[in-house]
Amino acid sequence: MTSRSSGILLGYSLFILSLLLISCSSSEEFSGFSYDPEGVTVTTDKEIQPQHKRRIGVDGGSIWASNEFAGARMSDFYQVNDTLYRVVIEPENHPINNSPWYAFKIWSDTNKTIDLQLKYKHGKHRYIPKLSNNGNQWRPIDTTKVRTDTTTGTATFELKVSAEPLWIAAQELLTWHSYRRWADSLASQHWVTLDTVGYSHQQRPIVKMNITQTEKDQSRGVLIITGRLHPPEVTGALASQIFINELTADTPLASQFRSEFEVWAYPFANPDGVQQGHWRHNAGGVDLNRDWKSFNQPETKAIRDDLAQIKDDTLRKVYYGIDFHSTDENIFYPINREIDTFPDDFTFHWIDSLKKAFPDYPVEVEAFDTSSPITKNWIYHTFGADGVTYELNDRANRDSLRTVTQKSARIIMRQLLDEKKKRKKPTK
Numbered sequence: 001m002t003s004r005s006s007g008i009l010l011g012y013s014l015f016i017l018s019l020l021l022i023s024c025s026s027s028e029e030f031s032g033f034s035y036d037p038e039g040v041t042v043t044t045d046k047e048i049q050p051q052h053k054r055r056i057g058v059d060g061g062s063i064w065a066s067n068e069f070a071g072a073r074m075s076d077f078y079q080v081n082d083t084l085y086r087v088v089i090e091p092e093n094h095p096i097n098n099s100p101w102y103a104f105k106i107w108s109d110t111n112k113t114i115d116l117q118l119k120y121k122h123g124k125h126r127y128i129p130k131l132s133n134n135g136n137q138w139r140p141i142d143t144t145k146v147r148t149d150t151t152t153g154t155a156t157f158e159l160k161v162s163a164e165p166l167w168i169a170a171q172e173l174l175t176w177h178s179y180r181r182w183a184d185s186l187a188s189q190h191w192v193t194l195d196t197v198g199y200s201h202q203q204r205p206i207v208k209m210n211i212t213q214t215e216k217d218q219s220r221g222v223l224i225i226t227g228r229l230h231p232p233e234v235t236g237a238l239a240s241q242i243f244i245n246e247l248t249a250d251t252p253l254a255s256q257f258r259s260e261f262e263v264w265a266y267p268f269a270n271p272d273g274v275q276q277g278h279w280r281h282n283a284g285g286v287d288l289n290r291d292w293k294s295f296n297q298p299e300t301k302a303i304r305d306d307l308a309q310i311k312d313d314t315l316r317k318v319y320y321g322i323d324f325h326s327t328d329e330n331i332f333y334p335i336n337r338e339i340d341t342f343p344d345d346f347t348f349h350w351i352d353s354l355k356k357a358f359p360d361y362p363v364e365v366e367a368f369d370t371s372s373p374i375t376k377n378w379i380y381h382t383f384g385a386d387g388v389t390y391e392l393n394d395r396a397n398r399d400s401l402r403t404v405t406q407k408s409a410r411i412i413m414r415q416l417l418d419e420k421k422k423r424k425k426p427t428k
């Protein structure tokens, strides 16, 4: 090879390399994940369709349906033929992610067996109907009896209705009152304090739970927890509560953890969306987990401003962030291994331990870079800390969800304690 041709080759290689670098550049603006609707990163207020709260009687006023409770979503109810009745469910606005939440009550003057159809506007059936006689205890419907039509997106099932109202919802109802009850019961322990860090669009408090047993002037690690940014993601919400229950438990591990760490938790980050039975958004019509760059929404702003206090705090160092969600599988989204975080690759290490503990439990892992405007990426960009988006399957068995999440919490506490020990300077 002559020096001239190798020179041309070198120039050509550099040209290709620079093309590759341009196409891989992270400076390209993030515009949404594959499942996101267009415009998801525009987080200024969008118009929402208020839900008309009412009870609707059909069949000469003999069968009734109602959305007059917190967390409900039902847009219309009517009789199609002798046996078929249809509930229409519309989102708060659209385009929107396909998380078609529904919740309503139904009753009848006389005992009857009917066919009930769920019909969605701007979405397709996703959540297995859960039934309840009191709004507190829920049982999933037998899925073999639910007939779904993938073209129209409807789901139809047989239902026995009577004078006693039957609650039907996409998932267990976990609304403001149950959160408040849970938070208050934890706060009876002296290592848990509650605080209001701001207010939602509709003036509901954004509650922060602080968990620690550190001394006043003691340096401590910080674990950040966020949850329920997306209203229908109830399995993620259940997991966040189980996880926090472990951190606040009266056990040797948890109390050791609390003597070295402080937890800043915001487990109910979208109270308006939950109370209004939204599919995805807050009362500003925005996906709150795409607002962690622009901060146009009061809920994300409140949490950011509260956490920002830690930035120059010499006593507090953020070690980790966990953001709880749900999707159609158990999946953890860590930060790419190529990106240096503190502690580095923390997520991968605890997932390895979790998989060893539950070799048969299905858990997927998919790492991402930190370009998207989501909670964990803001934590990384602000504090350099590692973080994870912790997604539970919508259909997760609630007992195994509990067992696995308790174990996760214990592994994470142990690993965080180890990481903190590594950092401790030897005393002179």
Ligand SMILES: [Zn+2]
Binding pocket: 230, 233, 289, 324, 325, 326
């Ligand atoms: Zn989510």
